[in-house]
Amino acid sequence: DAGVIQSPRHEVTEMGQEVTLRCKPISGHNSLFWYRQTMMRGLELLIYFNNNVPIDDSGMPEDRFSAKMPNASFSTLKIQPSEPRDSAVYFCASSFNGPGAAGELFFGEGSRLTVL
């Protein structure tokens, strides 16, 4: 079975450019999460969706970041304009959760973003 698929695996861009990261969750999962990992701040939850609806975006750093989930099999995280401090590894994860339970997260391999 395919796991969580993220693209691109690596992206190098210049400051001010738009960056779009993509994620395909595991089929049948109803929750999707975007995390950011840096040496300084560790693993931070940016936003998560349940049944394609954004539930908590309190971790999104600022208005330059936006995330969408137009359907159950696709999500994007967009940074516009990008800045060097956005350099990090961005992970997408999905899970299947019934009501009132925290399920296991399945992570993609991450998208390593470098903003010059």
Added chain:
Amino acid sequence: AQSVTQLGSHVSVSEGALVLLRCNYSSSVPPYLFWYVQYPNQGLQLLLKYTTGATLVKGINGFEAEFKKSETSFHLTKPSAHMSDAAEYFCAVGDNTDKLIFGTGTRLQVFP
């Protein structure tokens, strides 16, 4: 609000020695607790989890963790370290929502 504290950002052990990675949590509701492992250039994968029931939880690769409510701890152990255990380990806490809050991670080094 929930939080996780992992004591020690780096732990070094000899091959064959006991591995002990510490995790303390804070939660206003009965917690769900997880340990994840991350190998270089990979995503995180689940080692084990505690939701309800037996407080000693066994996971993959010989790891286990014990939920101690009185100590608000969920330490990860393995009796005998193997070179392949070298990785970063994350403790996480969840509640009755979908969110998991991760600790800052502990990097385990195993020396021959």
